[in-house]
Amino acid sequence: MIPLLGADPLFRNGIDGTVVLIVIVKTIIVFTVLLVAVMFYVWFMRKVIADMQNRIGPQRAGPFGVLQTLADGIKLFFKEQSSPECADPPVFRLAPYLAIIPAFMAFAIVPIGGLVPVAGRETYLQLADPGIGVLWLLMMSGIGLYGVMLAGWASGSKYPLLGSVRASAQLLSYEAALGLAVVGVLVHSGSLSTRTIVDQQAWTGLGSIVSQWYWLPAIGAFVIFCISAIAETNHPPFDLVEAEQELVGGFHTEYTGIRFAIFFLAEFMNVITMSAIAVTLFLGGPAGPALGFLAADSWVNVWVMPVFWFTVKLLVLLYATVWIRATLPRLRYDQLMALGWKYLIELAFLWAMVSGVVVVGAREGWNRWVTVPAAVAGAGVVLAVLWACLPRRGEPVEEIR
Amino acid sequence: MGRFSGFGITIRQVGKVVTGNYPEEKRPKPARFHGRHVLNRYEDGMEKCIGCELCAGVCPARCIYVRGADNPADAPVSPGERYGFVYEINYLRCIHCDLCVEACPTEAITETKLFEFSFTNRSDAIYTKSELLVDDAGRARRQPWELWLGGEDDEASAWMRATAPSGQAAFEGRVGWSGELGFGVRAPEQGQTAPSPLAPEVDPADGSGDHGHGDHGHGSGGH
Numbered sequence: 001m002i003p004l005l006g007a008d009p010l011f012r013n014g015i016d017g018t019v020v021l022i023v024i025v026k027t028i029i030v031f032t033v034l035l036v037a038v039m040f041y042v043w044f045m046r047k048v049i050a051d052m053q054n055r056i057g058p059q060r061a062g063p064f065g066v067l068q069t070l071a072d073g074i075k076l077f078f079k080e081q082s083s084p085e086c087a088d089p090p091v092f093r094l095a096p097y098l099a100i101i102p103a104f105m106a107f108a109i110v111p112i113g114g115l116v117p118v119a120g121r122e123t124y125l126q127l128a129d130p131g132i133g134v135l136w137l138l139m140m141s142g143i144g145l146y147g148v149m150l151a152g153w154a155s156g157s158k159y160p161l162l163g164s165v166r167a168s169a170q171l172l173s174y175e176a177a178l179g180l181a182v183v184g185v186l187v188h189s190g191s192l193s194t195r196t197i198v199d200q201q202a203w204t205g206l207g208s209i210v211s212q213w214y215w216l217p218a219i220g221a222f223v224i225f226c227i228s229a230i231a232e233t234n235h236p237p238f239d240l241v242e243a244e245q246e247l248v249g250g251f252h253t254e255y256t257g258i259r260f261a262i263f264f265l266a267e268f269m270n271v272i273t274m275s276a277i278a279v280t281l282f283l284g285g286p287a288g289p290a291l292g293f294l295a296a297d298s299w300v301n302v303w304v305m306p307v308f309w310f311t312v313k314l315l316v317l318l319y320a321t322v323w324i325r326a327t328l329p330r331l332r333y334d335q336l337m338a339l340g341w342k343y344l345i346e347l348a349f350l351w352a353m354v355s356g357v358v359v360v361g362a363r364e365g366w367n368r369w370v371t372v373p374a375a376v377a378g379a380g381v382v383l384a385v386l387w388a389c390l391p392r393r394g395e396p397v398e399e400i401r
Numbered sequence: 402m403g404r405f406s407g408f409g410i411t412i413r414q415v416g417k418v419v420t421g422n423y424p425e426e427k428r429p430k431p432a433r434f435h436g437r438h439v440l441n442r443y444e445d446g447m448e449k450c451i452g453c454e455l456c457a458g459v460c461p462a463r464c465i466y467v468r469g470a471d472n473p474a475d476a477p478v479s480p481g482e483r484y485g486f487v488y489e490i491n492y493l494r495c496i497h498c499d500l501c502v503e504a505c506p507t508e509a510i511t512e513t514k515l516f517e518f519s520f521t522n523r524s525d526a527i528y529t530k531s532e533l534l535v536d537d538a539g540r541a542r543r544q545p546w547e548l549w550l551g552g553e554d555d556e557a558s559a560w561m562r563a564t565a566p567s568g569q570a571a572f573e574g575r576v577g578w579s580g581e582l583g584f585g586v587r588a589p590e591q592g593q594t595a596p597s598p599l600a601p602e603v604d605p606a607d608g609s610g611d612h613g614h615g616d617h618g619h620g621s622g623g624h
Contacts, residue, residue, distance in 0.1 A: 052411040054419040327411045 008195075009115070010123040022118055030127045034107055038268045042069040045268075045322045052326040073261055081257035086156025095154055096255070096262040099147025103269040106140035109133060110276040111198045111285050113306035124195060125286070125307065133192035134182050137277055138175065141232055144270065145171045148234075148241065151263070152251040163250030166333065167234070167241040173340040174231040174238075177224055180348035184221025185214050185281045187355045194277075198285035208287070215282040220351040222282045224344050226320075229274040231340065234267060235321060237328035240336060275317040279310060283317075286310040346386055350379040424517070424548060435497035436516040438490055439541045439557050440534045441509055442582040448478050448534065449509035449579075450485035456501035456510055464494035465501060485509075488530035493523065508578055513541050513557045517548040539583020557581075 010019055043058060043066055050057030058065030083092055113125030130136055145168060152164020189197045201212045215222045231238035242250030249255075252263045279285055288309025290301040331339070354375040361371035421428060441449045452469020470486035478484040501510050510533075520526050525546060536542050541554045580586045 051416070052414045054414055054417050056418060056420055056422070059422075323408065323411065327407045 008124050008126075008129050010121055018119055018121065022121065022123060026123075026127055030107060031104065034104060034269060034272070035265075037272050038265055039069040039073075040066070041268055041272055041318060042264075044318065045325070048319060048322045049326045052323070076261040077258050079257040081259060084156050084254050087254065088154040088156065091150050091154035092254075093259075095147050095151035096259045096266075097147070098150060099144055099266040100262050100269070102140040102144040102147075103266040103273065106137050106144075106273045107269070107276065109136050109194045110273065110280055111194055112310050113286050113303065116302055125303075126195065129193055129195045131193060133194050133197070134186070134277070134281070135192055137273070138179055138182070141171070141178075141270070142175060144266065147263075147266065148251050151255065155251070155254040157254050159247045159249070159253045160251045163241050163243075163247045163253070166247075167251060170234075170238065170240060170336060170340075171232060173337060174228040174344070177340055177344035177348050178228040178232055180345060180352055181221045181225035181228060182281065183352040184218040184224075184348065184355055187352060187359050188214055188217055194280050194285075198280055198287065201284035201287050203284070203287040203289060206289075208284070213282065213284045213287070218282065218351075218355065221348065221355070222278075224348045224351070225278060225282070226317075228340075228344060229278060230321065230324065231336070233270040233274055235271060236325040237330050238336060239330060240333055243330060271321060272314070272318070275314055275321065276310075278317055279313045283313045285313075288312075342390060346383070350382060353382075354379050424550070427550070427553070430514045434512075434514040434516075435499055436513045437492065437518065437528070437541075438501070438510050438512055438533055440485070440488060440530065441511060441557070442535055442539065443480065444580045444582055444585060446537070446582060447480050448484055449507045450488060451479055451481040451507055451509070452483045452485040453506065455504040455506065459500045459504040461498060461500065462494045462496050464491040465489070466491075481507075485530065488533060489527055490533065491527045492518070492520075493526045511557055513554055515541060515547065515549050515554060518544065518546055519548075520544075520546045535582060537582075539581055 010022060046068070047057040047065070058068035061067040061071045083089060108127040109130065111124060111126040111129075115122055116125055132139075148167040148171070149164045152160040152162075152167065155161070185197065186192065189200055191197060197214075201214060202208070204212060210216050234241045242252065247253070252260055255263060286306030286309055288305065290296065290305050294300055354372075357371055357375035357378075358368070361368060361375075443449060450467075452467060454467045454469065457463075457465040457467045466487065466489040467485055468487040469483045472478055472482060472484050497512065499512055502512055525544075528544075532542060532544060534542070535557070541557060543549065543554075578586070
C-alpha cells in the first residue's frame with residue numbers, strides 16, 4: 001500500500017469515503033490550477049517577450065490582456081476541425097490526447113505545499129507521492145512523445161512527418177541527459193520520492209539556500225537539467241520540431257481547431273511541469289521562510305506561504321525560460337544532436353559519478369580532501385578519453401557495416 | 402562571454418516600449434503625408450472641380466475617372482463654366498503620388514492624412530464623387546470601412562499648400578491659395594513661415610521667391 005500510494009499520511013488509517021473525496025477534490029484542483037497556469041503562462045510569455053522586443057504585447061482581452069489565451073482557446077474551440085485525405089483517422093484523432101494526458105499526469109508528483117489539515121485528516125499539498133517519484137516524470141515525458149510522433153505519422157503529410165521524426169530523435173536524445181541529470185540529485189537524496197527530496201531541502205534559515213537546497217551540490221546537474229528540460233519541451237532554441245521556417249508547423253501542421261489547441265496546451269503544460277520539477281529537485285520546492293509574526297500553525301503559514309514560495313520560484317524559472325526563448329536563435333539539427341550526445345550526456349554521467357564518490361565518501365567518513373580530487377581526476381581521465389574518441393571536425397566518420 | 406552577450410541585449414530592452422496604443426493613440430503623421438483624396442469646395446459651398454480631367458490625364462496609375470458637364474444655368478455646381486459630373490478614384494490602383502493634386506488648376510482635389518480604410522469588396526474601393534466630396538462643414542465624409550478619429554481629418558490639403566501655386570516645397574511668402582469650405586484661407590504649414598509684415602512681399606508665381614539656393618529651386622523650371 002505505502003509504496004504504491006506513497007507516504008501521504010492521508011492513507012495511513014485506511015481508505016474511506018472522506019479520503020476518496022479529498023483525493024477527487026485534489027485532482028480537480030490540480031487539473032484546474034494547471035489549466036489556469038497554462039493560460040497565465042502563455043500570457044506571461046507573450047508579455048515578457050514583447051517587453052524584451054520593445055512591444056506592448058496582448059492588451060485587449062481583459063485587464064492587461066490576461067484573457068487573451070482564453071479568447072484564443074474559445075475561438076479555436078469553435079473552429080472547424082479538418083483532417084487530410086491521407087490521414088489515418090483514429091490515430092489522427094487520438095494523438096492530441098496522447099500528448100495532453102501525460103502532460104497532466106506528470107504534474108501529479110509535484111509538491112506544491114506542505115502538510116495541511118483537511119476535514120480532520122492530514123494530507124500533503126500534492127496529488128500523488130508514488131515511491132517511483134521522479135521516474136514518473138521521465139515515464140510521462142516519454143509517453144508524451146508518442147503524441148507528437150503519432151500526430152506526425154497519422155497526418156499523412158510530409159512536413160508533419162519530418163517534424164515528428166525530428167521530435168522522436170530529439171526527445172530520445174535529451175531524455176537520456178535529463179535522466180542522468182536527475183541522478184545528480186538522487187545520489188544526494190537517496191530517494192526517488194519528490195516529498196522526501198523536498199523534505200530534505202526544508203527551510204532552516206537563509207543559510208539553507210546554500211546548505212540544504214540541492215542546486216549548489218548538484219550545480220552541474222542543475223544546468224544540464226535546465227538545458228535538457230527546455231529541449232525536452234521543444235521550447236526555443238530547441239524548437240526544431242515545429243520550426244516554422246522549414247516545416248510550416250512541424251507535427252501539428254495538419255491540425256486545426258481544438259486539436260491544435262490541445263497540442264499547444266500540452267507543450268506549455270510541459271514547460272510548467274518541467275520548471276516545477278526543477279524547483280522541486282534543486283530549489284527546495286515549497287521551502288521558504290514563514291511569516292514570523294504569525295503562529296507557526298496559523299492557516300497563512302500552513303497553507304499560503306509554502307504555495308507562495310513555490311510560485312515565486314516557479315515564476316523565476318519560467319521567466320528564465322522566456323528570456324532564453326527571446327534571446328537564442330534556433331539550433332541547427334546537427335548542433336542539437338552534438339550538444340545532446342557529445343556534451344550533455346557525458347557531462348551528466350561524469351557529474352553523477354563524481355557526486356556518487358563524494359556522497360559515499362562522506363557517508364564512510366573518508367578524507368574529503370582525497371576523495372574529491374580523486375573523483376575529479378578520474379572524471380577528467382574519462383573525459384580525456386572520450387574527447388580523444390570524438391571524431392574531429394572534417395574527419396570522415398567510419399561507415400558502420 | 403560573447404556567446405551569452407545576447408542575454409544582456411534582451412534584458413536591457415525591458416521597460417522600453419516603441420510601439421504605441423494604436424488605434425486609440427496615434428503618432429503625429431508627417432506634414433505632407435499622402436492619404437486618401439477629398440474634393441474641396443469654396444467657402445460659399447460651390448465645388449472647386451471644373452471637370453477639366455487634368456488629374457485623370459496625369460495619373461500614372463490611371464485610377465481617376467472624370468467626366469465634366471456644363472453647369473446648369475439656374476443652379477451652377479461650380480463657379481466656372483463646367484463642373485465634375487462624374488468623379489471616381491479607384492483606391493486599388495491609386496499609388497498616392499499626388500500628381501493629380503499638382504495638376505489640379507483649382508485646388509479641387511487634395512490628399513488628406515486618412516489612410517486607414519479596409520474595404521471588403523472591390524466596388525467599395527472605387528470612391529465616387531459623393532464619397533470624395535467634403536460635407537457641408539468642409540470635412541471628409543467617413544465611409545463605414547474607414548477607421549479614423551476626430552481631428553485626423555483637419556489637415557486635408559497640406560501637400561497642396563506646400564507646393565502650389567509656386568511649385569516650391571519651401572514656400573515662403575504670400576498665401577496664394579483660395580479659401581476652403583469650413584476652414585477659410587488656411588495658414589501655411591510646417592516648413593513654411595507665416596507671412597511676416599516686415600518681409601518683402603514676393604509673388605510666388607514668378608519664381609523670385611527663391612532665397613538663393615544656388616542653381617536649384619527655381620520655381621518654374623524654364624529649360
